[in-house]
Amino acid sequence: MRCVVHILNLVVQDGIKKVDKLVEIIRWAVKWIRQSPSRISKFTKFAKLVNPSTTKHLVRDVPTRWNSTYRMLNIAQAYEKTFERYNLKEYEFRSDIEKAGLSIPSPSDWQHIRHLCHFLKPFCDVPERISGTLYLTSNTCIEDIYSILTLLDDVISDASLCDIALAMRVKFDKYFDDVEKINLLLYFSLILDPRNKVKYLVILLEDRYRKEKMEEKKKYIMDSMYKLYNDYIRIHSPSTTSSTTVSSNSSSILGKRQNPDATTPKPPLRNKLRENMKTNIVESIGELEKYLKESVEEDSSTFNILDWWKVNSKRFPNLSLMAKDLFGIPVSTVASESVFSTSRRVLDPYRSSLTPKIVESIICTQDWLRGGISDNIDF
Structure with missing residues (x-):
């Protein structure tokens, strides 16, 4: 990013x-x-x-x-x-x-x-x-x-x-x-804001690319989003965990019996696992489609997007995991870089005679004042 x-x-x-x-x-x-x-x-x-x-x-x-x-x-x-x-x-x-x-x-x-x-x-x-x-x-x-x-x-x-x-x-x-030059995760974050979804994305794309190219850009973004979401399904889906557990248990039992012909689960068991996984994936994809089809939330000064996802995480378990990761992405390094440039703002060419101890005291005091330090601290 x-x-x-x-x-x-x-x-x-x-x-x-x-x-x-x-x-x-x-x-x-x-x-x-x-x-x-x-x-x-x-x-x-x-x-x-x-x-x-x-x-x-x-x-x-x-x-x-x-x-x-x-x-x-x-x-x-x-x-x-x-x-x-x-x-x-x-x-x-x-x-x-x-x-x-x-x-x-x-x-x-x-x-x-x-x-x-x-x-x-x-x-x-x-x-x-x-x-x-x-x-x-x-x-x-x-x-x-x-x-x-x-x-x-x-x-x-x-x-x-x-x-x-x-x-x-x-x-x-x-x-x-162009869309291809911008990190697509930013578009995904925009869509996962329940006040925006695809409706607001379409407005932005139409204003930028007009109707002629809007659908093409929208399809590129949504296809990429579904690909990323499929990865979340593969990683976090319960069926993946259960199939892995069953397969390892079966292999362990068969190993103890020393049966060289039974290195994989029997066909009926394998088919059942595949059906369970397929069903789970369909339900998960339906989870994303359900979110996109629901009406957008009303924007207000009291709306808290994190609280909304916390409340709706049971309805959208996989989607909420994706939203949590996307919303945590910092789009700027200013906050981290400012930590290392504070001394330069204090010690400029016109205050270069300050001793290291005084500079440290100034920076420390500034940090306390900005942090709202209480008055009862002993100096």
Whole structure:
């Protein structure tokens, strides 16, 4: 399973390259202001005069993480008037930015940045949602991928964002252009959500491929799902266990009698085992068909998909095992990777004098605060 968040990061990075000049100006200005407390204090003073309603602090970005670039641009654009005042009043700032061959964005540039932030917001919301760890993500991932595709198609017609959207679409198509390129387990998870089933799958496929190719794509997905489910039947079906037990017991008894002609069960017994297995498989396939034919559940804020499968596991014993495995698939590695990148966010080039003990204390305290630690812990 590829990390969907990582792929979306690559997609947006290709689009951001089309506005490198504007991003570089904002990045330079934010970095310059945040380099000393006195500069931050002066910027805050100007902000209270011309942007009194804005209280967010300027943030630097990590160029390899586009969502941090989005946050940097989104906060900076709210301080358009403050940057203009700062540029007029602070000679050192104006001198350094000219030496760097840059200039403060014009009003049209700020408008373009605002338009860009509005377009990029879903690319920040989706990764944040699918990288969560306290709820299911595999059953909604396909819907998120298709929503991003629809957004790109709509923006391509926008003259101001056309180049950005086209560059992003090329990268997007590399990973998500067709059903065959997407991990089919994500489609299976979508179907095993009782609020969706095949009905919602058809809606997504029709919107993406139109009616001409929809049936072909649907058949490919459903055939693959039945194949996977047949494996669950083979592994978890009671008949498989009973036949294996009977065969081993028969072989053991015959071995004790040392009968060389009776290495397999007698034909009547073998036929009976085959009939039992065939009956069980038919019942199991009927279990999947029964689930698909039932009406979809109403979507509401109180609906809990895990509780639904827990309650209905007796009706769908094999299908519930398959659902349990599919819903447990993480579609993002952000949660695990963030564990190993926490220290880098604390110990950056501007705080490099911190000792290892202080860094450890900061990270540990941050973890306690986020975990809601109680007040009665002894330090």
